[in-house]
Amino acid sequence: MNGSARSQVTVNLVFMLLKSVFILLSFRLADVMLSANLMGLVLLFRRQGGMWSNLVQLGFSQVLLKYYVSSDSADYRANLLHRLVRWTAVAVLVTVSVCTVFAVPLNDWLFPSAHPAVTVAFGVYVSGLAIGFIANSSWLAEFKFVQSNLIDWFNGSLLFVICLLFSNRLDLVSFSWLLALMTVVASVFSLMLFARHFGCHLYQPGGGWSLALQERRYGFTRALTAYADMATMVIGPWLLRSKPAEAAQLIAAYTVLRIAQTLVMPVAQVLALRANSKRYNSGREERRILILCAFVFACAWIGVAAYYLLGAWAVHWWMPNSAAGVVAVLDVLMPFMPGICLFYSLRNHVDLQFMTPWNLITLVLSIVLFFVATLAHKQIDADVMVVASSYMFAVYYAYDFLFIYKTITNLVVNANVRNI
Numbered sequence: 001m002n003g004s005a006r007s008q009v010t011v012n013l014v015f016m017l018l019k020s021v022f023i024l025l026s027f028r029l030a031d032v033m034l035s036a037n038l039m040g041l042v043l044l045f046r047r048q049g050g051m052w053s054n055l056v057q058l059g060f061s062q063v064l065l066k067y068y069v070s071s072d073s074a075d076y077r078a079n080l081l082h083r084l085v086r087w088t089a090v091a092v093l094v095t096v097s098v099c100t101v102f103a104v105p106l107n108d109w110l111f112p113s114a115h116p117a118v119t120v121a122f123g124v125y126v127s128g129l130a131i132g133f134i135a136n137s138s139w140l141a142e143f144k145f146v147q148s149n150l151i152d153w154f155n156g157s158l159l160f161v162i163c164l165l166f167s168n169r170l171d172l173v174s175f176s177w178l179l180a181l182m183t184v185v186a187s188v189f190s191l192m193l194f195a196r197h198f199g200c201h202l203y204q205p206g207g208g209w210s211l212a213l214q215e216r217r218y219g220f221t222r223a224l225t226a227y228a229d230m231a232t233m234v235i236g237p238w239l240l241r242s243k244p245a246e247a248a249q250l251i252a253a254y255t256v257l258r259i260a261q262t263l264v265m266p267v268a269q270v271l272a273l274r275a276n277s278k279r280y281n282s283g284r285e286e287r288r289i290l291i292l293c294a295f296v297f298a299c300a301w302i303g304v305a306a307y308y309l310l311g312a313w314a315v316h317w318w319m320p321n322s323a324a325g326v327v328a329v330l331d332v333l334m335p336f337m338p339g340i341c342l343f344y345s346l347r348n349h350v351d352l353q354f355m356t357p358w359n360l361i362t363l364v365l366s367i368v369l370f371f372v373a374t375l376a377h378k379q380i381d382a383d384v385m386v387v388a389s390s391y392m393f394a395v396y397y398a399y400d401f402l403f404i405y406k407t408i409t410n411l412v413v414n415a416n417v418r419n420i
Helices: 005-033 035-058 061-069 074-101 102-109 119-142 145-169 171-196 213-239 245-274 282-318 323-355 358-374 382-419
Strands: none
Touching: 005 035, 005 061, 005 145, 005 245, 005 282, 035 074, 035 119, 035 171, 035 213, 035 245, 061 074, 061 119, 061 213, 061 323, 074 102, 074 119, 074 171, 119 145, 119 171, 145 171, 213 245, 213 358, 213 382, 245 282, 245 323, 245 382, 282 323, 282 382, 323 358, 323 382, 358 382
């Protein structure tokens, strides 16, 4: 594939459209094929899986994008991948073991109305997603966007859609196990295919385990960042876990807001990787990031206006059984979508350019405000979750303006240095 930004962005955009359609399709199928309670539990299973898998993979997917991409040494890159895969294997084995041994107490915390076998399947599912993150970043680090998008599509929505189409009559235990095992198979296959394609050895007898201090620090903080990012999508539904139908409606509304993330990330991801790589002109890529931010911000506000004109009709067509609750949430939260869009336009770039975990700091602050707003009320219901969410998403606007300013300042300083 041509290494130009245009070709790389085009591939990502095509897959973005595909993945967005399948995300929306998965909610449509869940709404019409599953009972309200089962849909809530299944969506909570997937959302919590995405959150905990980001922690289990220990930020190694981001370590690959930071240090694998920026290194000129083929030996270092191969050795780095080998060491990260070793540690990931340990992490997933621990995860499955913990979920198996402590299935009963964990089940009360995760899925109080489900059988403990669901928690064991959850450990397998989390492990499959964690391996999938490593596979995805491995392909990305070699600028192989087709392969990276394929595994992201499989784990993000395709396997879920397949389960809904062919296994919707299964109970929650059987459904969760099927989804978990399919996820593990897809992720392991993708990682093995990468190793074979690039001549890497995922396992080397007597190979090293040690990671440099900066690799550990970067990985740990980015793992927490990814965890906190998913937590913003899970905290509200998790607090409503005793009311699965309301939890499902909140998840659906969050998904509409985060569809913007799916639309923005294909371009932002390419530009951030190029800005961090020695193969490309970082200044030119940073200017492209700023242009992207301006374009995304304008389009997001057009999207907000379009929602208030046609959104209620569209949601009723999309999820006829749950539309009223979803619309009630979106009516309040839609004005925050432009801030969310800008956040994801900048997030990858900020993660790769700064050692200080600014994204983590921002996300933790937003979660703290969510809990502050929640604790100000005596009871927990969908209305309280919407108010708390508005506090959480407001933080994104402050982040956006700060890092747009920092990027502009950096470009000006670098231009002045070149002119001296």
